[in-house]
Amino acid sequence: xxxxxxxxxxxxxxxxxxxxxxxxxxxxxxxxxxxxxxxxxxxxxxxxxxxxxxxxxxxxxxxxxxxxxxxxxxxxxxxxxxxxxxxxxxxxxxxxxxxxxxxxxxxxxxxxxxxxxxxxxxxxxxxxxxxxxxxxxxxxxxxxxxxxxxxxxxxxxxxxxxxxxxxxxxxxxxxxxxxxxxxxxxxxxxxxxxxxxxxxxxxxxxxxxxxxxxxxxxxxxxxxxxxxxxxxxxxxxxxxxxxxxxxxxxxxxxxxxxxxxxxxxxxxxxxxxxxxxxxxxxxxxxxxxxxxxxxxxxxxxxxxxxxxxxxxxxxxxxxxxxxxxxxxxxxxxxxxxxxxxxxxxxxxxxxxxxxxxxxxxxxx
Numbered sequence: 001x002x003x004x005x006x007x008x009x010x011x012x013x014x015x016x017x018x019x020x021x022x023x024x025x026x027x028x029x030x031x032x033x034x035x036x037x038x039x040x041x042x043x044x045x046x047x048x049x050x051x052x053x054x055x056x057x058x059x060x061x062x063x064x065x066x067x068x069x070x071x072x073x074x075x076x077x078x079x080x081x082x083x084x085x086x087x088x089x090x091x092x093x094x095x096x097x098x099x100x101x102x103x104x105x106x107x108x109x110x111x112x113x114x115x116x117x118x119x120x121x122x123x124x125x126x127x128x129x130x131x132x133x134x135x136x137x138x139x140x141x142x143x144x145x146x147x148x149x150x151x152x153x154x155x156x157x158x159x160x161x162x163x164x165x166x167x168x169x170x171x172x173x174x175x176x177x178x179x180x181x182x183x184x185x186x187x188x189x190x191x192x193x194x195x196x197x198x199x200x201x202x203x204x205x206x207x208x209x210x211x212x213x214x215x216x217x218x219x220x221x222x223x224x225x226x227x228x229x230x231x232x233x234x235x236x237x238x239x240x241x242x243x244x245x246x247x248x249x250x251x252x253x254x255x256x257x258x259x260x261x262x263x264x265x266x267x268x269x270x271x272x273x274x275x276x277x278x279x280x281x282x283x284x285x286x287x288x289x290x291x292x293x294x295x296x297x298x299x300x301x302x303x304x305x306x307x308x309x310x311x312x313x314x315x316x317x318x319x320x321x322x323x324x325x326x327x328x329x330x331x332x333x334x335x336x337x338x339x340x341x342x343x344x345x346x347x348x349x350x351x352x353x354x355x356x357x358x359x360x361x362x363x364x
Contacts, residue, residue: 024240038268047073050066053081053085063077106135108138116265168246180323195221198217227312
């Protein structure tokens with residue numbers, strides 16, 4: 001008959017260790033649910049800028065009617081002519097322009113956001129239907145042929161992000177014993193490799209963009225390097241919580257605020273606020289500006305990416321200083337232990353010598 005073996009202290013310790021680490025995936029589950037469902041579950045326009053083309057009373061009445069019926073969904077203005085409306089769309093100042101008449105026309109720019117263009121089309125299709133006229137839709141800034149939904153840039157963002165933050169896990173874990181300068185060099189090298197892979201996907205492999213590939217690579221590198229440096233720097237402070245921290249920054253908050261699926265005008269205000277300065281939004285809007293809108297407002301998006309890179313560099317420097325202090329303190333502790341051990345040894349030798357002298361005295 002076998003006697004059951006009870007769980008010993010080592011088993012209990014291992015169980016507590018596993019349970020402690022299971023907290024991380026639970027927090028990830030909660031965070032992903034809150035972020036993704038909060039951002040994407042019920043897209044609805046608010047303050048979506050659209051134009052009505054015309055300067056007469058009928059155009060003014062139509063614009064005011066749409067503004068009132070929208071109850072905050074639309075931000076409607078009138079512009080004098082078609083050329084002004086097209087210029088506004090190509091500068092991402094609006095998301096649609098309606099030209100009323102016997103043959104109404106709607107101008108959109110799907111390169112800015114396909115989902116926003118669809119939302120605008122849905123609104124003005126009802127206006128044209130009320131006038132019993134077919135609606136002609138003209139896209140003044142169409143997306144590349146290899147990206148018919150206009151969301152390929154977002155999925156490029158996902159690929160770059162995963163490559164970057166997975167590299168953070170490896171450098172921070174397996175490379176934790178390396179000096180910070182070596183880890184920083186590894187981060188820079190990996191950011192270059194990840195950006196080159198992303199550029200291959202965007203161009204020759206899937207044709208997500210049909211021009212400006214060099215600029216796409218430059219922004220890919222800035223984006224990946226920023227994530228890697230921030231992650232490597234944070235590892236010194238967060239340690240085993242680094243994976244969760246990087247996922248919060250560059251997945252939960254990043255993907256949802258990037259504007260790659262829905263722009264801020266179709267999302268809750270929190271994600272719209274993040275869109276103004278988060279690195280994913282800088283990348284997505286920067287690529288759109290560079291590829292589809294002739295570089296309009298590109299400088300601001302590149303500045304966002306550059307500031308994240310600088311923040312990562314500052315974190316790496318701070319982490320290096322902290323690690324140097326920790327190492328100095330550890331060495332000082334080792335020295336104290338060695339000194340204490342030497343003192344104990346010397347005391348033992350003295351006692352031994354005294355004992356020998358006593359034995360000699362007794363013998364005499």
